[in-house]
Amino acid sequence: MRRRNVGCPCKNEGVYLLVGLAAGDNVAVTALDGTGTPVEQTRLLTGAEFPGFVAARESASPRWVWDDTSRWYPRLLAASVRVRRCHDLRLCHVILRNSELTAHSRLARAPVGPWEGPAPVQADLPTRAALFDLEPEGSVRDVGGGSGSDELSAATPVAEREFRDQLEAVASAADPARLRLLLAAESAGALIAAEMQAAGLPWRSDLHDALLTEALGPRVPAGVKPRRLEDLATRIRTVLADPTLKLDSQQDLLRTLQRSGLEVRSTRAWELRKHSHPVVEPLLEYKKLSRLASANGWAWMDAWIVDGRFHPDYLPGGVVTGRWATRGGGAMQLPKQVRGAVVADRGWKLVVADAAQLEPRILAALAQDTAMATAGRGADLYAGIVASGVVETREQAKGAMLGAMYGATTGEGGRLMPKLARAYPRAIGLTEEAARAGERGDRITTRLGRSSPLPGADWRAAQARAYDSSASAADERLARSRARDWGRFTRNFVVQGSAAEWALCWMAEIRKALWAFGDDPPEAAPSSSAQSLFAHSPHLVFFLHDEVIVHTPTVLAGEVEDIIIRSATEAGRLLFGDFPVDFPLTVTSVDSYAEAL
DNA sequence: CGACCCTGCGCG
DNA sequence: AAAGCGCGCAGGGTCG
Numbered sequence: 001m002r003r004r005n006v007g008c009p010c011k012n013e014g015v016y017l018l019v020g021l022a023a024g025d026n027v028a029v030t031a032l033d034g035t036g037t038p039v040e041q042t043r044l045l046t047g048a049e050f051p052g053f054v055a056a057r058e059s060a061s062p063r064w065v066w067d068d069t070s071r072w073y074p075r076l077l078a079a080s081v082r083v084r085r086c087h088d089l090r091l092c093h094v095i096l097r098n099s100e101l102t103a104h105s106r107l108a109r110a111p112v113g114p115w116e117g118p119a120p121v122q123a124d125l126p127t128r129a130a131l132f133d134l135e136p137e138g139s140v141r142d143v144g145g146g147s148g149s150d151e152l153s154a155a156t157p158v159a160e161r162e163f164r165d166q167l168e169a170v171a172s173a174a175d176p177a178r179l180r181l182l183l184a185a186e187s188a189g190a191l192i193a194a195e196m197q198a199a200g201l202p203w204r205s206d207l208h209d210a211l212l213t214e215a216l217g218p219r220v221p222a223g224v225k226p227r228r229l230e231d232l233a234t235r236i237r238t239v240l241a242d243p244t245l246k247l248d249s250q251q252d253l254l255r256t257l258q259r260s261g262l263e264v265r266s267t268r269a270w271e272l273r274k275h276s277h278p279v280v281e282p283l284l285e286y287k288k289l290s291r292l293a294s295a296n297g298w299a300w301m302d303a304w305i306v307d308g309r310f311h312p313d314y315l316p317g318g319v320v321t322g323r324w325a326t327r328g329g330g331a332m333q334l335p336k337q338v339r340g341a342v343v344a345d346r347g348w349k350l351v352v353a354d355a356a357q358l359e360p361r362i363l364a365a366l367a368q369d370t371a372m373a374t375a376g377r378g379a380d381l382y383a384g385i386v387a388s389g390v391v392e393t394r395e396q397a398k399g400a401m402l403g404a405m406y407g408a409t410t411g412e413g414g415r416l417m418p419k420l421a422r423a424y425p426r427a428i429g430l431t432e433e434a435a436r437a438g439e440r441g442d443r444i445t446t447r448l449g450r451s452s453p454l455p456g457a458d459w460r461a462a463q464a465r466a467y468d469s470s471a472s473a474a475d476e477r478l479a480r481s482r483a484r485d486w487g488r489f490t491r492n493f494v495v496q497g498s499a500a501e502w503a504l505c506w507m508a509e510i511r512k513a514l515w516a517f518g519d520d521p522p523e524a525a526p527s528s529s530a531q532s533l534f535a536h537s538p539h540l541v542f543f544l545h546d547e548v549i550v551h552t553p554t555v556l557a558g559e560v561e562d563i564i565i566r567s568a569t570e571a572g573r574l575l576f577g578d579f580p581v582d583f584p585l586t587v588t589s590v591d592s593y594a595e596a597l
Numbered sequence: 598c599g600a601c602c603c604t605g606c607g608c609g
Numbered sequence: 610a611a612a613g614c615g616c617g618c619a620g621g622g623t624c625g
Contacts, residue, residue: 333607406613492614
């Protein structure tokens with residue numbers, strides 16, 4: 001029988017459990033109540049005791065508070081321990097520090113401190129202290145052999161104070177519920193990122209290798225050009241009558257192309273395609289294959305595929321808008337070309353889901369634009385816009401929408417914008433206002449409260465110069481151009497950022513629902529690795545802005561599809577309440593990612 | 598040699 | 610320099 005933490009007389013016990021580094025490899029855990037006040041003696045644990053402790057306390061569903069999920073969670077996963085909820089102090093600090101909604105808080109007005117720093121590189125050393133090394137109070141690691149409370153490093157009090165400042169900042173905000181949701185979603189994202197990295201995306205190296213061999217010729221050692229590339233290079237040199245042409249040198253290539261009579265200003269594929277010259281076809285082929293070889297070739301495979309899984313390093317909050325980034329491996333640029341190597345295990349499926357026209361739907365809801373939301377009632381919002389008679393074709397609808405969200409001024413997108421503005425004044429009005437705010441140098445804030453950064457000193461200086469009495473026409477042009485640039489950024493920020501929030505909520509809901517399939521992982525008998533942690537039940541394995549992949553036993557694929565769809569609806573409700581906006585998905589259960597295109 | 602910028606292209 | 614947002618990465622080239 002399992003022991004459960006029920007019937008504890010202390011009502012607040014275990015609401016928050018703050019985790020910090022102590023002397024040596026020890027871990028200090030302090031229980032805090034809803035105000036961030038300690039409610040019991042700090043516990044000191046050895047690194048070896050820590051996972052078991054977490055597993056035991058997890059039964060009460062606390063929220064684990066730590067400086068950095070990517071520091072603490074991988075070691076728990078390695079010990080087959082998962083947690084339901086956490087509060088990532090570093091990620092949450094960045095949000096609260098920059099949000100307009102908490103601009104008057106102590107946290108936002110404090111001088112630059114250790115939490116302002118860039119995300120520490122964790123790499124494969126989960127115990128490495130990075131953030132706390134910056135603490136002026138002293139290094140954690142040189143607290144050696146102390147006794148009693150001396151063993152508690154400065155880390156725990158610092159984190160405790162930070163946590164209280166964060167709670168206070170949220171409580172003082174005009175609409176604390178949104179910020180609370182944002183911080184919870186951001187932190188859930190951090191858990192998901194660590195879990196996805198640990199689980200990995202199923203990857204068949206044999207299929208990948210076959211695909212490379214088919215395209216490039218037999219595998220060659222690093223530094224040697226594959227045969228197909230060598231052949232193409234020879235052909236191109238012959239056509240251009242330049243036997244010494246260095247194809248990988250843009251300068252060399254551009255010079256030679258121009259000498260051969262091609263009026264190109266760059267060597268970009270889209271520009272080459274406009275010309276009919278015998279070199280175009282082999283050159284485009286060369287570019288395509290050399291890209292494949294350098295970005296996702298054998299070297300990439302050796303570096304990133306371990307035990308049949310691709311383990312990218314996700315960086316939640318890595319983009320200013322709140323989108324994730326990745327470090328190494330280029331996980332967010334996986335070309336469609338190689339997705340055939342992403343294959344479910346035997347007896348398993350990949351459930352691939354992506355949100356259809358997410359950003360315009362987010363815009364419609366942000367602006368409470370019921371006309372646009374109505375156009376999105378079906379599976380295809382662009383088709384809905386056409387059906388409403390706003391524009392002629394789907395391509396026009398898409399171009400005009402993207403133009404509105406990105407700030408197009410010319411081209412078809414820019415040209416059709418006025419039509420869109422007449423049909424959807426609220427939605428288009430919101431994008432225009434967001435642009436004007438940026439042009440003024442103001443901040444703009446997403447649905448849940450993430451604010452855009454303020455423009456830098458260069459930008460302000462350029463604007464100031466334009467207002468000076470001695471300003472030249474060039475000064476004014478530059479200032480206006482910079483202002484418009486920043487306006488396009490803020491215009492897009494509010495949509496992209498709010499869409500990122502929707503996606504976080506979507507994933508968090510998916511994870512929560514999938515949790516029920518697990519054999520109660522936190523309390524299960526510890527097994528040896530993270531791999532086995534995800535060996536029996538459906539789990540998230542990939543995320544790409546508006547798309548997720550769940551790896552699941554085949555028998556559960558149908559249920560997983562339902563969960564993903566329901567979670568999308570729930571995410572919409574969390575962000576926009578009862579506003580009638582749909583978030584339809586395309587969901588398919590496939591063996592290979594390539595089938596899901 | 599590393600640090601940095603430029604070009605080009607992959608993804609949303 | 611694709612007309613308009615956000616990224617990461619590779620390879621060439623230049624500079625110190």
